[in-house]
Amino acid sequence: MDDDQESTVIGERAGAAYVVRVPAEADHELAPDLQTVLDAALDTEAERTVVDLSRTDFADSTMLHVLLAAQRAHRGRGRPMVVAGPFGHTVHRLFEVTGTAGFFELAETTHAATGAADRDR
Amino acid sequence: MENAEREATGLRDDADGVGGAWRDAPCPVVVADRAGTVAALNTAAAAAFPGLRPDTPLRRGAPPWLTAAHRALTASPDLPAPAPKSVRGSHAGRDFTAHATLTAGGRRVVWWLIDDSELSAAREALRGEREQAALLARASGELLSSLNERHCRETTARLSARYLADAAVLVSPGRGGGLPVTYGLRGADPVHAVVRADVRSVPGLTEALQGLPPTPSRWIPPDALPEWAVPPGFEGPVDSVAVIPLPGPGVPAGALILLRRGANRSSSDREEVFARLFAVRAGAALAAARMYAEQAGITATLMHELLPPRLRAVQGVEYAGGYRPSGSGERVGGDFYDVHPGAGGTADTLAVLGDVCGKGLDAAVLTGRIRNTLHALLPEADDHHRLLTLLNSALTTSRHTRFATLVLASVRRLPDGALLRLTSAGHPPPLIVRADGAVEEAATHGSLIGVLPAVHSTTATTKLAPGESCLLFTDGITEARGGPLGDTLFGTGRLRRALTGCARLPAEAIVERVQTLVADWVGPRPHDDMALTAITLPPTTRPDDADRPTQGRLTP
Numbered sequence: 001m002d003d004d005q006e007s008t009v010i011g012e013r014a015g016a017a018y019v020v021r022v023p024a025e026a027d028h029e030l031a032p033d034l035q036t037v038l039d040a041a042l043d044t045e046a047e048r049t050v051v052d053l054s055r056t057d058f059a060d061s062t063m064l065h066v067l068l069a070a071q072r073a074h075r076g077r078g079r080p081m082v083v084a085g086p087f088g089h090t091v092h093r094l095f096e097v098t099g100t101a102g103f104f105e106l107a108e109t110t111h112a113a114t115g116a117a118d119r120d121r
Numbered sequence: 122m123e124n125a126e127r128e129a130t131g132l133r134d135d136a137d138g139v140g141g142a143w144r145d146a147p148c149p150v151v152v153a154d155r156a157g158t159v160a161a162l163n164t165a166a167a168a169a170f171p172g173l174r175p176d177t178p179l180r181r182g183a184p185p186w187l188t189a190a191h192r193a194l195t196a197s198p199d200l201p202a203p204a205p206k207s208v209r210g211s212h213a214g215r216d217f218t219a220h221a222t223l224t225a226g227g228r229r230v231v232w233w234l235i236d237d238s239e240l241s242a243a244r245e246a247l248r249g250e251r252e253q254a255a256l257l258a259r260a261s262g263e264l265l266s267s268l269n270e271r272h273c274r275e276t277t278a279r280l281s282a283r284y285l286a287d288a289a290v291l292v293s294p295g296r297g298g299g300l301p302v303t304y305g306l307r308g309a310d311p312v313h314a315v316v317r318a319d320v321r322s323v324p325g326l327t328e329a330l331q332g333l334p335p336t337p338s339r340w341i342p343p344d345a346l347p348e349w350a351v352p353p354g355f356e357g358p359v360d361s362v363a364v365i366p367l368p369g370p371g372v373p374a375g376a377l378i379l380l381r382r383g384a385n386r387s388s389s390d391r392e393e394v395f396a397r398l399f400a401v402r403a404g405a406a407l408a409a410a411r412m413y414a415e416q417a418g419i420t421a422t423l424m425h426e427l428l429p430p431r432l433r434a435v436q437g438v439e440y441a442g443g444y445r446p447s448g449s450g451e452r453v454g455g456d457f458y459d460v461h462p463g464a465g466g467t468a469d470t471l472a473v474l475g476d477v478c479g480k481g482l483d484a485a486v487l488t489g490r491i492r493n494t495l496h497a498l499l500p501e502a503d504d505h506h507r508l509l510t511l512l513n514s515a516l517t518t519s520r521h522t523r524f525a526t527l528v529l530a531s532v533r534r535l536p537d538g539a540l541l542r543l544t545s546a547g548h549p550p551p552l553i554v555r556a557d558g559a560v561e562e563a564a565t566h567g568s569l570i571g572v573l574p575a576v577h578s579t580t581a582t583t584k585l586a587p588g589e590s591c592l593l594f595t596d597g598i599t600e601a602r603g604g605p606l607g608d609t610l611f612g613t614g615r616l617r618r619a620l621t622g623c624a625r626l627p628a629e630a631i632v633e634r635v636q637t638l639v640a641d642w643v644g645p646r647p648h649d650d651m652a653l654t655a656i657t658l659p660p661t662t663r664p665d666d667a668d669r670p671t672q673g674r675l676t677p
Contacts, residue, residue, distance in 0.1 A: 058610075060600060061526070065478045068572050069522040098526060098547035099568025099577060 011037040017114040018046035022053050028062040038070040048080040050113040057088040064094060071104055080105065084113040149217075149234040152224070153179045155195040157188070160229055169212065169234070186210030187219055187232065194221055194230060216241040246391075253395050256284060260399060264406035271313065273410040277367075277377070277403040278305030285396050286363075286379035288352045292320070293375040293407070294330060304352035312353065322347040329366035329376035343380075350378050357382050365400045369408030377403075419482070435462045435470045436534040439657040441628035443636050447480075447597070447650050455484040455525075456595045456652035459492060461499055469542075471502045474593040474654045475527030476548065483523060487571070490516065491525055505529050505544035506578050509570065516571040524571040528593050530656060539585040539658045544578050546570050549596055552617060554631070556588040556660075558624040560617045563591070588625040588660040597651035598635070603642035611642050628657035 009030065010021045018041045022034065041049040051067065053059070067083065074081035084107040087095070095101040107113035143150050149166035153159050157179045166173060172182025180188040190208040207220045216238040222231045260280050267273060274291055281289030282305035291303040299315035306312075320326045323346065343359040351359060360382045367374040377400060433440065440460050455477035463469045473495055477484045494515050501508045508529065516525070526547035533540040543551050547569025553561040567578030585591060594616070601611040619638050623631045632655050639651060 061476070061478050061524075061596065065522060065524065068524065072522055072572075097545070097549060097566065099566060100547070100573070102568075102577075103573055 009033045009037045011041055013044070013046060014050075014114050016047040017050045018044045018048070019050045019052055019110060019114060022051060022056045022059075022063075024055055024057050026053075026056050026059040026063040028060065031062040031066050034063065035066045035069070038066065039073075041070075042073060042077055042079060048082060048113075049074060050107070050110055051081065051083045052110045052113075053083060053088075053091050054086055054110060056091050059091050059094050061094075061098075064098060064100065068100065068103065082107045082113040084108075084110040143231075148236065151179070151183065151187075151232045151234070152229055153191055153232070154229050157191060157195070166234070169215070169236075184210055184212040187234075190219065190221070191230060191232070211238075214238075249391060253391070253398075257395075257398055257402065260284075261402045261406075264402055265409075268410050268413040270407070270410040270414045273406050274301075274303040274313070275305075275311040277407065278303040278311040280399070280403075281305050281377055281379065282307045285377075285392075285399065286381045288355050288380040290350055290352060290378040290380070291367075291375055292326065292330065292378065294373060302349070306352045306354055309354065314349075316349040318347060318349045323350050323362075323364060323378060325364040326376055326378070329364050330373060351380065355380065363396075365396055367400050367404035367407060369404045369411075372408065374404040374407040374411070434659075435460070435532075436466070437659070438470070438532055438534060438539050439628035439659055440470075440472060440654065441632045441657070442654045443632040443652065445597075445636060445640070445648075445651045447648055455479060455488060456597065456650040457488050457492060458593070458652055458654045459495070460654075461496070461502075464499075469502065469531040469533045471499065472530040472532065472593065472654055472656060473527055474530075474548075474595065474652060475525050476595040476597070476650070476652070477525045478523055483521075487516070487523055487525060491527070491570070502529075502531060505531070505542060505580050506567075506576075509544065509546050509567065509576050509578055513570050513573070513576045517574070522572050524569045526569045528565075530591065530593060532656060535584070538587065538589075539656075541583050541585060541591055541656070542580055543583065543591070544580040546576065546578060549594065549599065549613070550581075552592045552594075552620055553583055553585070554590040554592065554620045554623050556586055556624050558621045560620045585656070585658040587658050590623065590626070590628065590631055590655050590657040592620060592631065592635070592653060592655050594635075594653040595651060597649040598639055598653060601639050601643045601648050601651065603644055603646060607644075607646060611639055615642075625660055626657075627659065628655040631655040631657065 007023050007025065009023065012019055012021075020034075020037050020041055023030065026034065038049070038051070049070075051070075071081055081104075083104045085091075086109060095104070095106075144163045146163060147165060149169045150163045151159060151166045151170070151173065152161040159173055159175050159177055159179050159182075161175055162170075162173055170182045170184075173179070174182065179191055183191075186208060187210060207218050209216070209218050211217065215236050217234045218237055220233045220235070222233070223229070224231055263276050263280065264273060267276075274293060278289050278291045281291070287307055289305040291305065293301040293303070295301060300318050300320065301313070301315050304312040304314065320330055343362045346359060346362055350362075359380045361380075363379045365377045365379065367376055379396070442458050442460075444456060444458070456475070457477070458472070458474040461471045461473075463471070475488075475491060477488045477491070491512065494512055495508075498508050498511055501511060524547070526545075528546065528548040528551055529542075529544045530551065531542040543563045543565050544567060545551070545563075545565045546567045550563045550565050553563060555561065561583075563581040563583065565579055565581040568576045570576065583591075599611055599613050599616060602608055603611065615638075616635070619635060620631070623634060626634070632653055635653060636651075
């Protein structure tokens with residue numbers, strides 16, 4: 001895997017889901033890119049959006065802001081959005097400390113999240 | 122006759138019969154002998170140089186530069202040795218390049234004169250364009266080198282007086298009753314003034330200041346030009362005046378009054394275009410400087426409003442705050458803290474420390490709303506959950522997902538200590554520093570404010586004994602990157618270890634120590650806003666110690 005892939009957000013179709021892969025560092029520098037990809041996800045025909053945080057070991061409040069906004073936008077369009085782990089310590093703590101875990105639909109793994117989409121069909 | 126002339130010029134008919142064609146050539150051709158006497162000339166030459174006649178000296182009718190070139194060419198005794206060069210010169214408003222060829226065995230010189238006036242004009246124009254482009258580039262550089270509005274106005278006036286006219290008056294849009302003007306006089310420093318004047322007294326100025334589509338900046342007669350529109354020290358009568366609008370993005374940036382005298386009164390099209398291009402650049406620079414000044418003013422006002430209070434003791438409990446804004450320029454950050462002493466001197470004191478997501482004006486507005494709402498909700502401070510619920514519903518809108526995290530600390534003085542009720546709303550929980558150096562994390566958690574339809578929170582209660590402290594901090598501290606490699610988070614562990622050594626220290630000293638450690642950790646690298654508040658029960662105080670209550674509001 002080259003540096004580009006390690007530090008950028010990648011959005012791709014996986015079955016019935018659109019998966020947004022978040023890199024290791026999700027900070028204020030990444031936030032605009034993440035927002036762009038999540039906005040784009042809404043414009044696809046996928047049945048749901050899966051935000052894959054399994055590789056993310058640092059995330060700050062700017063990323064949380066983007067996720068909250070995306071979750072709200074998805075609800076407004078009636079599109080499910082699942083935030084998938086397994087979550088690293090920092091990400092886990094970010095959801096826990098901010099009390100936002102209940103606001104998102106969380107999944108243990110991306111596989112579980114995308115599998116859910118395929119099962120739903 | 123024709124044959125005789127052919128003989129005289131030495132131009133012999135050749136087999137193709139073109140020998141006499143030179144007479145009808147469109148370019149002037151002059152034949153002269155070594156002594157400088159004209160031997161022959163064609164029709165074009167006779168028209169271009171009416172003074173030239175056969176058998177008369179070349180110098181009588183030819184321009185001096187041609188005569189000189191002929192003399193130089195024929196001075197050499199061993200003609201045709203050096204290959205004759207072409208020479209350039211002008212005559213009667215036309216530009217010529219003269220090429221020499223030798224004939225009649227070197228006894229005569231044939232001068233072929235090519236009229237290249239148009240080419241010269243084009244070259245001249247190109248040179249002018251290049252000079253102006255360079256000038257504009259330099260002017261742009263000077264204009265944009267400073268965001269200081271005053272300096273920008275001076276630069277505009279100075280450059281205008283140097284390149285566009287003899288003097289210039291920059292009129293800026295007035296903010297109050299007066300009209301701010303900057304006088305530029307060639308060779309003198311610009312002068313600022315605010316004049317009480319009617320802009321209608323200068324024709325075209327009203328329109329220019331309103332940012333109406335630029336009318337052709339015609340030079341207007343200087344009759345009845347008001348006194349204020351002439352820079353002090355301008356010598357001699359004003360012979361012509363032009364008003365040029367300075368277009369800004371969206372709003373007009375002002376207008377230039379250009380003054381010229383005497384010989385300079387006429388203005389070519391190229392100068393017009395140049396003035397217009399200059400005006401666009403000056404307008405952009407002035408508008409940028411003005412917008413920056415306004416933004417800096419707003420920021421300064423907000424910063425002043427949010428200046429951290431110097432927190433002291435309330436009911437014998439010490440409060441100390443520290444704030445280090447991120448180094449990213451003059452932007453209002455999102456961290457804040459407040460201490461509200463309890464009503465009547467006996468009720469609980471409420472300390473609040475928070476962090477609004479984002480930066481800039483939006484974040485500042487939300488910060489202000491949170492602090493004002495909290496202030497209004499102080500009577501509800503006994504019930505943290507209710508306070509947060511009310512705050513959340515006041516702030517949650519469907520328009521945005523900007524949020525804040527904060528931590529509430531209610532402090533009640535007891536005879537033998539201080540009772541703390543601590544509630545985190547999506548914020549890192551406070552750390553308690555015990556007298557023996559043990560550091561505990563307050564068992565509180567809750568959801569952030571401003572996004573979720575409902576909040577949940579758990580309040581932790583703990584008691585501070587003398588010499589013990591509670592530290593509220595924003596994630597700018599724990600997420601500060603630094604260390605040997607520059608990319609390691611300061612982290613909660615490092616903060617806890619630092620606090621171990623802070624037992625029995627005054628609140629001020631704890632804040633200072635943590636700030637120093639984090640500053641050393643970060644070094645010169647960029648960092649987020651960092652705020653912290655220490656609540657300390659001093660080792661030797663009693664509840665009836667003299668209070669110095671301070672109503673504190675503090676934010677970057």
